[in-house]
């Protein structure tokens with residue numbers, strides 16, 4: 311098939327994607343092509359992406375250290391700003407060490423492809439992020455996919471596969487807050503299975519960092535606010551991004567010192583890429599300080615989520631009773647064309663709500679993915695709700 315034919319097929323299936331430029335900063339209110347829109351699609355959950363303090367930190371870092379890092383970390387690109395950010399991240403996450411990556415995509419490719427080798431086994435939730443899936447592929451390990459958050463299914467596969475003989479590594483990997491569904495992984499139970507079946511446990515906190523947990527450290531903090539099970543000291547890998555709630559760019563892996571040493575020596579997407587620049591590192595550092603010092607930002611986000619749910623019986627019902635608060639609110643439509651139409655209709659009314667289609671989500675689960683921010687006003691949320699109620 312030629313690429314022209316392939317493009318036609320994409321069009322025919324209502325799966326064609328385009329890029330729409332935004333002319334303003336990333337905020338609750340954005341400008342696109344002269345049109346003002348309320349942004350309900352961003353992962354900038356705390357509204358930090360345009361915070362004056364992050365901007366000043368970035369500008370100051372540019373004045374002192376310039377715009378580029380000039381080389382990969384292992385050549386001459388490892389600046390003191392990287393090391394300071396890594397110390398901060400380790401302290402924030404309660405681990406011995408942390409390592410910064412150029413993006414969450416890089417971090418997932420790095421960890422999984424470095425740790426897991428041919429002959430090893432990865433147990434992966436079926437709704438895990440694409441970067442986890444690609445990391446699994448790159449590793450050449452055997453991949454066993456378990457049904458979404460289904461522990462009995464996972465345990466079945468764990469029993470079926472060969473026990474961790476000497477030399478064979480096993481890894482259970484999961485999103486902590488699922489990116490397109492907003493629900494939470496059953497972490498405590500996954501940790502028990504990891505221990506029982508001698509597996510590493512890797513948790514992708516991309517949507518939980520800065521948001522979930524008593525002080526915004528992620529789902530790991532929510533589940534184990536004080537002491538984590540001893541088994542996890544060596545075998546838990548916490549990954550998260552700095553580009554979503556933290557309003558900056560890049561990602562981290564937090565864990566044991568040996569894990570970080572190992573990644574520096576083995577992770578190709580870490581080794582063979584130019585290091586993050588000073589501005590980005592300084593903005594990330596400032597963002598973590600703000601997350602630590604301003605719990606009221608998280609509180610405002612949760613107030614907005616409660617406000618949203620209060621005004622929609624539809625969502626209360628479709629999300630179910632076991633649903634715990636999250637800023638990601640999926641509205642499942644189940645058809646690409648319909649989902650696109652709804653998204654376009656909302657766009658015309660002044661709301662930016664993305665149409666999420668295959669392959670980001672499985673076929674027949676196409677959806678509008680609504681995300682809330684701490685900086686939305688109650689009135690803005692009510693406006694969205696009124697328009698949604700009219701459409702549904």
Ligand SMILES: *Cc1c(COP(=O)(O)O)cnc(C)c1O
Nearest residue numbers: 413414415439485489516551553
């Ligand atoms: C966004 C996301 C990533 C990738 O992070 P980036 O920093 O955007 O590359 C990884 N995992 C999950 C679950 C995500 O949602």
